[in-house]
Amino acid sequence: MKNLPYLTESNIRQFIEQALLEDVGPGDYSSLSSIPAQQQGQAQLLVKEDGILAGLVLAEKIFHQFDPTLKVEILKEDGTLVKAGDIGLTVKGAATSILTTERLVLNCMQRMSGIATKTHQLNNLISHTKAKLMDTRKTTPNFRMMEKWAVVLGGGLNHRYALYDMVMLKDNHIDFAGGIEKAIHSTTKYLKENKLKLKIEIETRNLEEVAEVLRVGGIDYIMLDNMDYATMREAVKMVGGRYPLEASGGITESTLKDVAECGVDFISVGALTHQVKSMDISLKAF
Template sequence: MLTTTAPAPTLPAARIEAVVSAALVEDAPWGDLTGEVFLPAEAVATAELTAREPGVLSGIEVFAAAFRLTDPAVQVRAHRADGDRFTAGQVLATVTGPARAVVQAERVALNLLQRMTGIATLTRRVVDAVEGTGAAITDTRKTTPGLRALERHAVRCGGGVNHRFSLSDAVMAKDNHLAVLRQQGLDLTAAIRQARSRLGHTTTLEVEVDRIEQIEPVLAGGVDVIMLDNFALPDLARGVEIIAGRAIVEASGTVTLETVADIARTGVDVISSGALTHSARHLDLGLDMTVTA
C-alpha cells in the first residue's frame, strides 16, 4: 500500500508492474535463499528511505511496487511525492512488513528509485539553468532498453518534457535519411513534400539539419520542427532568425550543464539532450532497517 498527499506525473501502473516484475524475477528467480535461512518467517522489518544527498524525487510508485509485488503485506508510506525536491538526511518513505519480503525487494526497489531520482535531479539542474529563456528541455531515445517509460517519467519529474517516445510516434528525418536522398539525386524540398503527403494530419514531421544552407529547402518542404544539430552558437542564433517562427526550432548536440544556458539564449524553442538519461548518475538513497522477531 502507498499513501501520499501530493500529485505526481503519470506513469501507467501496467508499465511499472511489467518492469518491476521482470526485475524481481531476475534478482530472486527461486526466492531469497539468504533471507529464508537467516530471517524467521514471523520477523517484521521497519525501514526508512533516507536521502544521503539532495535531489529531486522520482519513482516512489516504482519503489512501492517492488515491495507490494514481493508481498502484498508490505506497506510503503511516502513522505514525498515525485517531483519534490529534498535535502540530505530527509526521510522520503517508510516501509513496514514481513522482514523476508522487505529484504528481498530492497535492492530492486533502490536500484530503480536511485536511477530515476538521479535522472530527475540532473534534469532539474538543466531546467533551472535555462529558466527565463523560454526554451524547453527534452530527452531523446538514448534510454536504457526496457526502462524508457521509467526514465522518461523521471525527466518529467525534473521539469523536462519528452521527445517522441518511439520510432512509431513521429517522423524524424536525420542525417542518414538525408544522405540516402542525396545519393539518389532527389531534391530535398520535393522529398519532404512527398513524405508530408503520406502522413495523417496529426503526425509531426521533423527534419535534422547540420548546415545553415539546408534550412530554407527544409522549410519549403513544410516541416513542423527543424533540429539544428551541433551548430555553433552564432549559427544557432542565425538559424533562429532565418526560420522566423515558420517551424519549431530544436537544438541538439554538445548540450551540457555548462553550455545549455548559452544555447537557450540563442532563441531556440527546444533543447534535446540524451545526457539526461544516458549520463545521469544514480542518486545516493539508503534504506535503514530494523528487524524484530
C-alpha cells in the same frame, strides 16, 4: 502519470515483473534461509545527499506487487527537493519481503533521482529563456520508461518516446532518401497511405538546409544540429516562428545557457539519461 501515455498500470506492472524475475528468480535464498518466515520488520528510505527525489510511487508499486501485505507510507512527493537525512518512505511487514525488494527499489530510485536532479539543475540554467529542456532516446534498454518519467519529475520534457510515436528525419535518413525534399515527400506520402497522424521533425546541419526545409514545408519541427551560436541565431531569424526549433548535438552544461539564449524553443540533451550520477539513497531497518 495520467499525462504520460507510456505510464500505464500494465506497463509498470510488466516492468516490475521482469525486474523481479531478473533479480529474484526462483527465490531470494539469502533472506529465505536466514530469516524466519513469520519475522516482521520495518525499514525507512534514507536520503543521503541533496537533490530531487524520484521513484516513490514506483517503489510503492514494487513493494505491493511483490507482497500486497506490506504497508508503505510515502513521506515525500515525487519531484520534490530533499536534503541528506530526509526520509522518503517507510515500509512495514514481512522482513523477507522487505529484504527481497530492497535492491530493486533502490536501483530504480537512485537512478531516477539522479536524472531528476540533473534535469532540475540544467533547467535552472535556462529558466530566464523560453527554451524547454528535453530528453532523447539515449536511454538504458528496458529502463526507458523510468528514465523518461524521471526527466518529467525533474521539470523537463519528454521528446518522442520511441520510434513509433513521432517521425524524426535525421541526417542518415535524409542522405539515404536522396535529400531533404525527397525525404519529406516520401514521409508525408507514407503517413497518409497508412493513416498515421504523426508529427514530423527534420534535422538540418546548416543554413542552406534550413532554407530548403522552409521551401518544401510539410513538417512540424526543425532541428538545428551541431550549429554554432551565430548560425543558430541566424536560423532563428530565418524561420521567424514558422516552426518550433530544437537545438541538438553535443550540448553540455557549460554551453546550455548560450544555446538557450540563441532563441530556440527546445534543447535536447542526451546526457540527461546516459551520463548521470545516481543519487545516494539507502533502505535501513529501524
